[in-house]
Amino acid sequence: MSALPGLRLRLRLRLRGAPARPPPALLLLCVLISVPATEADELTPVSPFTSLPDREGTTAKYSNFSLESHNISLIEHSSLPVEKNITLEKPSNIILTCQFTSSGNLNSLEVMWKKDDELIKENNYLVNITGYILYTQYTFTTINSTQLGSYSCSLQEKGKEQRGTFNFKVPQLPVKEKALITYVGDSTVLKCVCHGCSPLNWTWYRSNGSVEVPIDVQRIDKYMISGAHANETKLRLMQLAEEDQGTYWCHANFQLGESQAPVQVVVLTYLTPLKPFLAIAAEVLLLVTVILSCEAYTQKKQKCSDHGKEFEQSEQLKTDDSNGIESNAPRLRKNESVTSE
Numbered sequence: 001m002s003a004l005p006g007l008r009l010r011l012r013l014r015l016r017g018a019p020a021r022p023p024p025a026l027l028l029l030c031v032l033i034s035v036p037a038t039e040a041d042e043l044t045p046v047s048p049f050t051s052l053p054d055r056e057g058t059t060a061k062y063s064n065f066s067l068e069s070h071n072i073s074l075i076e077h078s079s080l081p082v083e084k085n086i087t088l089e090k091p092s093n094i095i096l097t098c099q100f101t102s103s104g105n106l107n108s109l110e111v112m113w114k115k116d117d118e119l120i121k122e123n124n125y126l127v128n129i130t131g132y133i134l135y136t137q138y139t140f141t142t143i144n145s146t147q148l149g150s151y152s153c154s155l156q157e158k159g160k161e162q163r164g165t166f167n168f169k170v171p172q173l174p175v176k177e178k179a180l181i182t183y184v185g186d187s188t189v190l191k192c193v194c195h196g197c198s199p200l201n202w203t204w205y206r207s208n209g210s211v212e213v214p215i216d217v218q219r220i221d222k223y224m225i226s227g228a229h230a231n232e233t234k235l236r237l238m239q240l241a242e243e244d245q246g247t248y249w250c251h252a253n254f255q256l257g258e259s260q261a262p263v264q265v266v267v268l269t270y271l272t273p274l275k276p277f278l279a280i281a282a283e284v285l286l287l288v289t290v291i292l293s294c295e296a297y298t299q300k301k302q303k304c305s306d307h308g309k310e311f312e313q314s315e316q317l318k319t320d321d322s323n324g325i326e327s328n329a330p331r332l333r334k335n336e337s338v339t340s341e
């Protein structure tokens with residue numbers, strides 16, 4: 001530790017060039033602020049914008065939280081917003097750095113940090129200028145969900161702004177697009193997985209209109225919740241009835257908040273005249289495909305009309321075949337692909 005102040009002083013002198021040695025009081029301040037910062041990155045306040053961070057309290061209290069460091073590089077004359085999405089599940093100490101390279105006068109830039117577009121009032125961020133590069137660094141601690149959100153560094157000069165944004169969120173759960181199709185009387189398993197994260201616990205809900213109602217885990221004849229690892233949860237629905245159809249939600253609870261994903265369940269009765277309907281729909285689709293491919297290959301007229309006959313034949317066969325379309329489809333498709341080549 002004792003070697004660091006010397007190093008800082010040398011850096012200072014090299015950077016600032018001519019100016020006289022700083023008074024001892026300032027040096028002492030440098031040492032004081034730099035102590036918590038050594039964990040992450042050495043930072044010497046050299047610019048006139050530099051303000052002294054009030055960090056002693058927070059860093060000491062949360063010194064056992066993990067430390068995360070993120071940076072964004074901003075480039076002059078680029079108006080594209082630069083953003084980084086960061087997921088966080090546990091309370092942490094965060095160090096954000098924006099680096100801006102410019103050939104202009106960096107000293108005339110106004111540097112600000114914003115949380116969810118509101119100016120961070122305590123001036124507890126650092127700025128340093130090294131050659132053509134300006135660094136600004138903001139350090140904070142996430143304790144609960146209120147500290148998540150977006151943090152931006154904003155560099156302004158004559159109304160022009162360069163901005164880098166760090167978006168903090170708890171890990172999101174992947175959403176399944178397809179509904180789970182089930183039948184009355186069956187049982188089924190709904191599953192949610194959190195990739196690369198381990199929630200504290202999981203809870204299951206069910207939509208009833210616009211509200212989510214917790215799954216009644218007491219109903220052991222109906223529901224069973226399990227999960228082999230912290231990163232997954234399974235909800236078994238037993239003795240499915242038509243009224244079990246709907247949207248179910250798994251919620252992953254993290255120390256810093258929760259995220260959720262819907263799972264759609266469709267419950268069919270065996271009485272549903274679905275199979276014949278599907279068979280008819282598939283036949284129509286096939287017929288259209290055949291017609292289209294015939295039209296597309298008019299030069300192969302001969303083959304096409306042959307194929308048309310074939311199709312009629314298999315159509316004829318199928319009307320006696322109660323098995324329906326499923327067994328016919330692959331055969332027809334095979335022949336079709338042969339014809340088109």
Ligand SMILES: *[C@@H]1O[C@H](CO)[C@@H](O)[C@H](O)[C@H]1NC(C)=O
Nearest residue numbers: 011041042043044128130135
């Ligand atoms: C300025 O800050 C950046 C980012 O923290 C750091 O890498 C660099 O060493 C600092 N420069 C000086 C002279 O302290």
Ligand SMILES: *[C@@H]1O[C@H](CO)[C@@H](O)[C@H](O)[C@H]1NC(C)=O
Nearest residue numbers: 061062063064065066090091
């Ligand atoms: C940090 O320490 C406190 C008490 O000293 C403890 O409750 C907490 O779980 C610790 N956190 C971590 C991330 O180790």
Ligand SMILES: *[C@@H]1O[C@H](CO)[C@@H](O)[C@H](O)[C@H]1NC(C)=O
Nearest residue numbers: 069070071072073097098099
């Ligand atoms: C920014 O972070 C990335 C990875 O986290 C690292 O590779 C890179 O060197 C960092 N850049 C600066 C200027 O600190």
Ligand SMILES: *[C@@H]1O[C@H](CO)[C@@H](O)[C@H](O)[C@H]1NC(C)=O
Nearest residue numbers: 082083084085086167169172
């Ligand atoms: C960050 O997330 C938002 C929405 O969550 C997305 O629109 C954006 O493209 C993401 N940005 C990056 C850099 O991944």
Ligand SMILES: *[C@@H]1O[C@H](CO)[C@@H](O)[C@H](O)[C@H]1NC(C)=O
Nearest residue numbers: 141142143144145146147148
């Ligand atoms: C979140 O943390 C802040 C302190 O950073 C505290 O004021 C607030 O009450 C906390 N909120 C909850 C819901 O715990």
Ligand SMILES: *[C@@H]1O[C@H](CO)[C@@H](O)[C@H](O)[C@H]1NC(C)=O
Nearest residue numbers: 193194195196197229230231
């Ligand atoms: C879930 O955790 C287990 C054990 O920790 C691991 O083997 C598996 O790869 C994890 N799965 C995902 C999707 O993160």
Ligand SMILES: *[C@@H]1O[C@H](CO)[C@@H](O)[C@H](O)[C@H]1NC(C)=O
Nearest residue numbers: 200201202203253254255257
């Ligand atoms: C799950 O974790 C959250 C957050 O710590 C807690 O509020 C909730 O009571 C827990 N639920 C269960 C069922 O353990």
Ligand SMILES: *[C@@H]1O[C@H](CO)[C@@H](O)[C@H](O)[C@H]1NC(C)=O
Nearest residue numbers: 206207208209211212213214
């Ligand atoms: C859904 O809401 C209706 C009316 O709000 C209520 O009668 C019904 O019991 C609720 N169903 C469940 C499963 O909570």
Ligand SMILES: CC(=O)N[C@H]1CO[C@H](CO)[C@@H](O)[C@@H]1O
Nearest residue numbers: 310314331332334335336338
């Ligand atoms: C299942 C079926 O209809 N297969 C026919 C596919 O087409 C060839 C010739 O084009 C016939 O020999 C197959 O019987």
